[in-house]
Structures are given as C-alpha cells and as structure tokens.
Amino acid sequence: MSRQAIHPNKEAFIEGTDNILFKWTALELAVKNEWGGPNSIEKRDWIVDVVVDLFDKKGSKLEEDYIAELLEQIMEDEFETVLEDNSAQFVAKHLLELYKLCIKGDFSMADRLRLEREGHSGTFKLNMCKGEQLESEEESGSEMEED
Numbered sequence: 091m092s093r094q095a096i097h098p099n100k101e102a103f104i105e106g107t108d109n110i111l112f113k114w115t116a117l118e119l120a121v122k123n124e125w126g127g128p129n130s131i132e133k134r135d136w137i138v139d140v141v142v143d144l145f146d147k148k149g150s151k152l153e154e155d156y157i158a159e160l161l162e163q164i165m166e167d168e169f170e171t172v173l174e175d176n177s178a179q180f181v182a183k184h185l186l187e188l189y190k191l192c193i194k195g196d197f198s199m200a201d202r203l204r205l206e207r208e209g210h211s212g213t214f215k216l217n218m219c220k221g222e223q224l225e226s227e228e229e230s231g232s233e234m235e236e237d
Contacts (some may be wrong), residue, residue: 098195098197099193099195100130100142100192101166102145102197102200102201103139103142103145103188103189103192103193103200104203104205105200105203105204106188106192106199106203107141107142107185107188108138109183109200109206109207110185110188111134111137111141111175112134112207113203113206113207114181115177115217115227116163116165116171116173116177116178117134117137117169118153120165120169121133121134125169125170125171126169126170130169133168133169137161137164137168140160141157144157145185149193150190152186152189154182154183154186155179155182157178157181157185157186158178158179158181158182161181161182169200186205187199188200194225198232
C-alpha cells in the first residue's frame with residue numbers, strides 16, 4: 091500500500107509544531123518529570139497531532155485565545171499541570187504565526203525552529219519564557235487568506 095504524500099506546506103507545519111511544542115518549557119518539564127505518567131512522551135506527540143488536526147479543520151479561522159485555552163486544558167487534563175505563566179498564549183501565538191507562513195509556502199520559521207532544535211539552542215525557549223516576539227512576527231505584516 092502506498093502512502094499518500096503530504097503537501098510540503100503541511101509537512102513544514104507539522105515539523106514546526108513539533109519543534110515549538112518540544113521547546114515549550116512547561117511541556118518539556120511535564121514530559122521530563124513524567125507528570126503525565128510513564129507515557130508522557132506519547133502524550134506530547136499526541137498534542138502535536140491535536141494541534142495539526144485543529145489547524146486542518148479550522149485553519150485561519152482559529153484565534154490565539156482558543157488555541158491557548160486548548161493547550162492549557164490539555165496540560166491540566168493530561169499532565170495535571172495548571173499553567174500560571176501565560177506560556178500557552180505565547181505558544182499559541184507562535185503556532186498561528188507558523189501556520190500563516192507555512193500556508194504561503196514560507197518555511198523560514200519552520201527551518202529556523204528545526205535548526206534551533208538540532209543545535210539545542212535555548213534562544214527560542216528563552217524568548218518564549220520572556221514573552222518576546224520572534225523575528226518572523228515582527229517582519230510579517232501581510233494578511234493571510236481565509237480557508
């Protein structure tokens with residue numbers, strides 16, 4: 091049976107989403123300390139699938155607050171972790187930015203996230219903790235198309 095090819099835009103979004111969630115300090119701590127039990131790594135991977143499916147269904151109609159609330163609920167339900175640092179909001183902002191770029195065929199953010207993860211760079215994690223914007227957010231001012 092042949093596997094259907096994934097569109098490059100979606101492939102970049104999936105990889106970028108995985109890298110954003112991998113660098114999310116709250117989720118990283120929850121997985122490392124097995125707050126979700128012995129299958130915490132699988133739960134993290136499941137969250138990537140949930141986020142990608144959500145964007146598949148709602149795309150550009152998604153709002154940052156909705157994504158942040160979903161992430162907070164997942165952290166509470168799956169890892170018994172109540173977030174008080176507003177990090178879910180920043181993760182949601184980065185996911186939306188990644189989506190906007192990927193649907194236009196711009197993989198610059200996805201590529202940068204991959205390089206940071208491969209190089210074990212802490213810059214993305216540090217920026218998220220401080221609530222600073224990524225370069226691509228500051229540079230991107232174009233409107234995105236509705237699904």
